Amino acid sequence: MAAPGKRIVVVGAGIAGLTAARQLQQQGHEVRVLEAGPMPGGRVGERMVRGIRFNAGARLVYAFSKPFNALLDEIGLTPALVPVRRLSAECVGTADRWTVELMPGLSSLLTPGLSLTERLRFVAFGLAALRARTDPDDAASTPAADAVTLADHIRDRLGANVLERMVAPVFRGTRCWNPEEVSAAFFASTAPHLVGKDTVHVFQGGMGRLPQALADGLAIDCDTRVTRIETSGSGCRIHVEREGQNLVHEADLVVCATEGSLASGLFADLDPETRAFFAGVRYNSLGIVHYRLNRQVEPAMQFFTRAAAGPVATWQQVPGNETTGEAAQLYAQLSPEAVREAIERGMTDRLDELVSDRVRALYPGLDRDCADLHNQWIARKLPVFYPGYARSMSNFRERQSASPKKVYFCGDYLAQALITGAAASGERAARDIANHWGTP
Numbered sequence: 229m230a231a232p233g234k235r236i237v238v239v240g241a242g243i244a245g246l247t248a249a250r251q252l253q254q255q256g257h258e259v260r261v262l263e264a265g266p267m268p269g270g271r272v273g274e275r276m277v278r279g280i281r282f283n284a285g286a287r288l289v290y291a292f293s294k295p296f297n298a299l300l301d302e303i304g305l306t307p308a309l310v311p312v313r314r315l316s317a318e319c320v321g322t323a324d325r326w327t328v329e330l331m332p333g334l335s336s337l338l339t340p341g342l343s344l345t346e347r348l349r350f351v352a353f354g355l356a357a358l359r360a361r362t363d364p365d366d367a368a369s370t371p372a373a374d375a376v377t378l379a380d381h382i383r384d385r386l387g388a389n390v391l392e393r394m395v396a397p398v399f400r401g402t403r404c405w406n407p408e409e410v411s412a413a414f415f416a417s418t419a420p421h422l423v424g425k426d427t428v429h430v431f432q433g434g435m436g437r438l439p440q441a442l443a444d445g446l447a448i449d450c451d452t453r454v455t456r457i458e459t460s461g462s463g464c465r466i467h468v469e470r471e472g473q474n475l476v477h478e479a480d481l482v483v484c485a486t487e488g489s490l491a492s493g494l495f496a497d498l499d500p501e502t503r504a505f506f507a508g509v510r511y512n513s514l515g516i517v518h519y520r521l522n523r524q525v526e527p528a529m530q531f532f533t534r535a536a537a538g539p540v541a542t543w544q545q546v547p548g549n550e551t552t553g554e555a556a557q558l559y560a561q562l563s564p565e566a567v568r569e570a571i572e573r574g575m576t577d578r579l580d581e582l583v584s585d586r587v588r589a590l591y592p593g594l595d596r597d598c599a600d601l602h603n604q605w606i607a608r609k610l611p612v613f614y615p616g617y618a619r620s621m622s623n624f625r626e627r628q629s630a631s632p633k634k635v636y637f638c639g640d641y642l643a644q645a646l647i648t649g650a651a652a653s654g655e656r657a658a659r660d661i662a663n664h665w666g667t668p
């Protein structure tokens with residue numbers, strides 16, 4: 229006999245929450261999503277401030293996850309994928325410049341400054357074999373890599389110059405992670421699926437297409453912040469703030485899909501093991517200054533090494549679009565050190581002051597051409613997979629899957645610090661609920 233449908237509240241309409249909600253609704257449950265922000269998407273989607281356009285977070289889709297590709301097919305977004313081939317940046321060191329590829333391939337062997345041994349090690353890295361043994365949606369699929377820092381992992385296996393000239397600039401410039409502050413879990417579980425594949429994707433019409441398509445047909449209350457969740461034998465009470473009012477929703481089950489560092493604060497009655505896990509969930513922060521220009525620019529993208537010291541890790545010139553009337557923009561992403569300084573000096577809303585000298589050096593016409601600027605501060609950019617975290621995450625997931633619960637957690641911090649990881653985590657929460665409570 230079919231199980232009765234549950235009333236399920238999903239807290240958070242990021243990719244994890246939307247994916248979980250969608251699958252639970254398909255299973256036949258009555259699902260409502262509560263989102264603190266003004267629109268679904270969380271760290272995915274476009275924003276516009278005074279004519280300055282930018283992304284809330286993710287800019288690229290990595291097509292290495294089979295379940296995610298199947299999800300895109302199901303929601304009709306596969307035709308909207310636009311391939312971006314051989315994405316690369318000019319890497320600026322203290323004495324020279326070279327090209328670094330985001331999807332390393334054979335041409336990466338031409339990177340200057342590598343020794344012959346390092347080049348040979350790169351060729352012999354055994355990526356095909358690693359590809360079969362690792363899951364790009366799960367940072368815990370490479371347990372040995374979880375135990376060491378990324379810096380040690382690369383130095384030992386590939387060499388110090390590979391670390392300094394190929395890996396560190398990309399990790400600092402895209403993830404805002406220093407290789408000695410994270411484990412090798414993210415690298416070791418994703419790199420085998422990236423190397424030799426020269427294509428990443430964006431969505432035609434922007435990244436916001438993804439949350440829009442996932443949200444289609446779901447009941448979502450935006451501008452609704454959950455303040456407390458109580459569980460009892462009979463169900464869950466979800467306290468929310470909405471338009472200055474305090475309201476309460478009742479549900480049989482809750483899926484908590486907020487950023488991991490916010491999740492435990494919503495509960496008064498978590499068991500000690502769960503509380504201990506959440507105490508170890510950390511995110512890094514990121515600052516980006518976006519400048520709107522009143523003249524056209526040539527496209528450019530640069531990563532700066534740590535040795536070429538400065539507050540900017542990634543620099544981009546984004547040409548305007550004469551057809552749509554969109555203005556050209558400059559993009560200055562802070563280095564991990566400048567992010568720390570912004571926090572310590574309370575300057576998260578004045579990032580432009582931290583980078584202004586560097587930006588003027590990179591674009592001498594700034595004062596003449598800049599029409600406006602926007603400081604984007606992302607307090608929780610990515611979950612930090614520091615050494616040992618993936619194992620603790622995997623233990624937590626096993627406990628969640630082991631027996632029926634009233635509350636299930638999902639998010640990128642429980643899988644992989646990527647859109648694909650967030651979706652995989654949402655799918656896992658929906659699967660756990662189906663296993664524990666049956667499907668109507």
Ligand SMILES: Cc1cc2nc3c(=O)[nH]c(=O)nc-3n(C[C@H](O)[C@H](O)[C@H](O)COP(=O)(O)OP(=O)(O)OC[C@H]3O[C@@H](n4cnc5c(N)ncnc54)[C@H](O)[C@@H]3O)c2cc1C
Nearest residue numbers: 240242243244264270271285286287288454639640646647
């Ligand atoms: C700058 C940046 C660049 C990135 N680049 C890439 C990339 O190129 N490719 C890639 O694959 N990934 C990238 N990522 C990572 C990717 O965006 C995330 O891994 C993914 O979007 C996380 O989804 P999520 O659902 O786990 O969390 P989130 O998107 O953070 O969703 C959590 C949601 O919960 C809501 N919430 C929080 N508290 C409450 C509350 N109390 N009540 C109600 N709602 C609440 C939040 O508002 C949010 O909408 C990037 C991230 C950032 C920030």
